Amino acid sequence: MKTMKTTVVIPAKNEERSISKIITKCRKYADELLVVDGYSTDGTVRVARKLGARVVQDHGLGKGDGLRVGIREAKGDILVFIDADGSHDPNDIPKLITPIKQNKADMVVGSRGMGGSDELHGDVEKLLRMIGSDIILIGINKKFKVNLTDSQNGYRAIRTDAARALNLKENITTIEQEMTIKCLKKGFRISEVPTHEYAREHGASVIKLRKVWFRYVWSFLINLL
Numbered sequence: 001m002k003t004m005k006t007t008v009v010i011p012a013k014n015e016e017r018s019i020s021k022i023i024t025k026c027r028k029y030a031d032e033l034l035v036v037d038g039y040s041t042d043g044t045v046r047v048a049r050k051l052g053a054r055v056v057q058d059h060g061l062g063k064g065d066g067l068r069v070g071i072r073e074a075k076g077d078i079l080v081f082i083d084a085d086g087s088h089d090p091n092d093i094p095k096l097i098t099p100i101k102q103n104k105a106d107m108v109v110g111s112r113g114m115g116g117s118d119e120l121h122g123d124v125e126k127l128l129r130m131i132g133s134d135i136i137l138i139g140i141n142k143k144f145k146v147n148l149t150d151s152q153n154g155y156r157a158i159r160t161d162a163a164r165a166l167n168l169k170e171n172i173t174t175i176e177q178e179m180t181i182k183c184l185k186k187g188f189r190i191s192e193v194p195t196h197e198y199a200r201e202h203g204a205s206v207i208k209l210r211k212v213w214f215r216y217v218w219s220f221l222i223n224l225l
């Protein structure tokens with residue numbers, strides 16, 4: 001069997017302070033390092049290029065757009081999506097890609113349900129985010145008769161051909177639940193491994209709950225039904 005090559009896809013928007021650490025730590029697990037830039041106005045692109053990553057630009061529509069560009073551009077057989085803000089530990093990459101290499105899964109999601117999160121607890125916005133994502137998770141589990149513990153985490157690996165077959169449409173972070181639902185609809189095998197989510201190292205989240213909650217509910221319903 002041919003060895004599967006891995007492309008690590010790093011969506012990044014204004015992450016110059018954390019991206020060098022991520023690129024450096026991902027290097028040993030990646031055959032290709034692909035940074036998808038969302039029109040950063042800081043030194044993200046310069047830092048990424050200096051460290052030898054290939055940099056491509058999204059269309060300025062959001063992280064989902066960025067992941068779609070990564071899925072299109074990647075040369076590897078397996079994609080690993082990892083945030084550039086320091087929330088994910090690159091040393092978890094082997095756990096994410098091994099089940100795919102062993103042909104035991106088509107997508108492997110890092111589960112914060114199993115591995116814990118610094119970002120889902122501590123204030124009202126985080127509580128509402130957690131309740132919302134749990135309601136969506138319960139809906140997915142009931143509909144597809146599965147027992148997932150995280151439908152939202154951006155830290156995940158997927159076979160490139162499976163990702164390309166999904167015809168993903170969401171422009172923002174709703175792309176993660178869309179990917180999960182569409183994998184289940186297509187009968188792709190999803191596994192989870194525990195990964196811990198750390199608080200972003202610098203700067204602010206792009207997610208403002210009051211602006212995005214409706215899109216989460218809407219994309220959940222249209223993809224599920």
Ligand SMILES: Nc1nc2c(ncn2[C@@H]2O[C@H](COP(=O)(O)OP(=O)(O)OP(=O)(O)O)[C@@H](O)[C@H]2O)c(=O)[nH]1
Binds near residue numbers: 038205
């Ligand atoms: N290419 C691209 N990347 C983006 C865009 N928006 C955000 N990102 C990146 O996507 C990743 C996730 O964004 P975050 O803002 O951390 O979203 P989040 O992790 O759900 O939110 P927090 O939990 O608050 O960290 C980070 O690496 C961002 O730099 C975009 O429009 N285009």
Ligand SMILES: [Mg+2]
Binds near residue numbers: 085087200
């Ligand atoms: Mg983050």
